[in-house]
Amino acid sequence: MLPPKGFALLCIFYIIDLMKAASSKNITNSSSVQLIQLQTTTNWDREQINHLRNKYHLDPVSIRSSSKTSWDFLVKQEVFASLTQDLVTFRIPYQVVVHDNQSTFFMDDVIKNKSERSKRSSLRHHVRLRHRFLTYDEIRDLLRSIQAHVQSRPNLDVLVGSIGQSFEGRDTPYVMISNSTKGQKKPLVFIDAGSHGREWISPAMAVEIIYQLSLNPNNDPDVDELLAMFDWVIVPLVNPDGYVYTFVNSIANRLWRKSRTTAYSTKPECYGVDLNRNFGFQWNDDPYFGGNSDPCSMTYSGPHSFSEPETRNLRDLLIARRSSMKAYLSFHSFGQFFLYPWGFSSLVDLEDENELHYVASAFANRMLTKNYDYHIGGTAKLLYPAAGGSDDYVRGSLGVKYAYTIELPPHETSRYGFLLPESDVKNVVTDTWDGLKAVFYRLSRILANETHGTNSTSINRIKTSE
Numbered sequence: 001m002l003p004p005k006g007f008a009l010l011c012i013f014y015i016i017d018l019m020k021a022a023s024s025k026n027i028t029n030s031s032s033v034q035l036i037q038l039q040t041t042t043n044w045d046r047e048q049i050n051h052l053r054n055k056y057h058l059d060p061v062s063i064r065s066s067s068k069t070s071w072d073f074l075v076k077q078e079v080f081a082s083l084t085q086d087l088v089t090f091r092i093p094y095q096v097v098v099h100d101n102q103s104t105f106f107m108d109d110v111i112k113n114k115s116e117r118s119k120r121s122s123l124r125h126h127v128r129l130r131h132r133f134l135t136y137d138e139i140r141d142l143l144r145s146i147q148a149h150v151q152s153r154p155n156l157d158v159l160v161g162s163i164g165q166s167f168e169g170r171d172t173p174y175v176m177i178s179n180s181t182k183g184q185k186k187p188l189v190f191i192d193a194g195s196h197g198r199e200w201i202s203p204a205m206a207v208e209i210i211y212q213l214s215l216n217p218n219n220d221p222d223v224d225e226l227l228a229m230f231d232w233v234i235v236p237l238v239n240p241d242g243y244v245y246t247f248v249n250s251i252a253n254r255l256w257r258k259s260r261t262t263a264y265s266t267k268p269e270c271y272g273v274d275l276n277r278n279f280g281f282q283w284n285d286d287p288y289f290g291g292n293s294d295p296c297s298m299t300y301s302g303p304h305s306f307s308e309p310e311t312r313n314l315r316d317l318l319i320a321r322r323s324s325m326k327a328y329l330s331f332h333s334f335g336q337f338f339l340y341p342w343g344f345s346s347l348v349d350l351e352d353e354n355e356l357h358y359v360a361s362a363f364a365n366r367m368l369t370k371n372y373d374y375h376i377g378g379t380a381k382l383l384y385p386a387a388g389g390s391d392d393y394v395r396g397s398l399g400v401k402y403a404y405t406i407e408l409p410p411h412e413t414s415r416y417g418f419l420l421p422e423s424d425v426k427n428v429v430t431d432t433w434d435g436l437k438a439v440f441y442r443l444s445r446i447l448a449n450e451t452h453g454t455n456s457t458s459i460n461r462i463k464t465s466e
């Protein structure tokens with residue numbers, strides 16, 4: 001989601017750079033794209049914007065549409081002059097937020113030092129890359145290094161595998177982490193990240209969790225507790241092709257959301273399926289349910305549920321681990337929302353919403369102490385309807401009670417949106433890890449009480465120290 005007002009600041013911030021770029025580079029390249037923001041104040045403005053969306057086939061970058069006062073669009077250079085002329089005629093203010101030529105501006109050292117970074121793959125090398133945005137290759141190599149590093153530890157199993165290949169043939173890694181001392185099967189926490197290419201902080205969060213659980217870099221006693229309480233399966237990059245595509249040097253690439261299948265359109269700008277609309281619980285491609293049957297849409301649901309290798313691969317691992325799975329967390333960005341089902345409809349209540357809310361509030365409360373303001377709620381009620389999400393599938397089809405989607409920072413009003421600076425990664429992932437620990441402690445207490453016959457509806461009486 002992109003924020004209503006915060007992006008205005010971004011505009012001012014980047015427009016200076018745009019002017020610099022414009023003076024040194026040719027910005028009328030016909031294949032280039034600009035990210036522009038339009039401001040709406042009245043219903044009439046909004047009607048005109050809808051008209052312009054149809055006329056110029058504009059897809060908003062942000063998919064949150066309720067109570068919007070600003071809209072962000074990627075605009076091709078060939079329609080730019082005509083569109084901006086219309087905006088002037090309709091008296092709708094607009095600003096160019098970022099031009100194609102500026103894209104490296106957002107990519108920090110990931111792009112600039114790419115060749116230098118890709119040379120080595122030792123664990124020491126990866127430790128140096130900690131809290132950076134990692135490329136697909138770096139994530140894959142890091143997991144291998146961690147596995148090799150912990151191989152000799154007697155009480156820890158870290159197994160790295162692949163859930164299968166993406167459309168473009170990339171292996172999609174997963175990690176199983178388990179403290180096997182007692183030989184008993186523990187409840188499983190299943191975590192995934194990176195369904196949407198542009199949400200770079202999401203795989204960074206999954207990598208941090210893998211780091212913490214398998215290497216425990218701070219000798220944190222909580223990590224031992226967490227390993228004693230749960231087994232862990234983590235899929236840090238569900239959409240490797242979409243992610244790789246966002247590292248190609250252009251703003252249109254950087255903001256790519258979907259997978260990269262070429263099966264449903266011959267137009268490159270229409271490739272891909274929104275993987276978080278492709279799961280098979282109440283799958284629906286009607287925009288009323290937050291799906292979309294137009295391959296050119298950013299939220300294209302695919303021709304039918306599980307039409308994509310990426311969602312089928314994840315589904316198969318979810319099904320295989322279903323019997324012990326007690327919690328499912330899917331990381332996305334941005335906005336600072338801790339969401340639970342249902343995504344497919346705001347009209348259907350989740351019968352145990354209070355219990356899911358209670359667990360989520362352990363996170364929100366902890367994060368508030370660190371000055372992160374999180375909203376908790378059902379997706380369709382709080383955000384927008386979006387059928388075909390992985391959390392709905394895990395809850396609705398697999399019956400896992402505690403199924404969540406977490407929209408990581410920045411806040412929905414931030415000026416950065418998807419383009420969170422790399423310098424913020426460290427604080428975001430370490431603070432979020434702390435918030436997550438509160439969730440897992442609370443969950444563990446609840447599960448222990450359930451096992452000992454306490455009715456789960458008595459959770460309000462549970463006194464915990466989290």
Ligand code: 0X9
Pocket residue numbers: 001063196199276277332333334339342343344379385386387388389390391392405407
């Ligand atoms: O729309 C989405 O897929 C998620 N938001 S995002 O901005 N990261 O794209 C929210 C998904 C919530 N869950 C379901 N819709 N089931």
Ligand code: ZN
Pocket residue numbers: 195196199332333
């Ligand atoms: Zn997302």
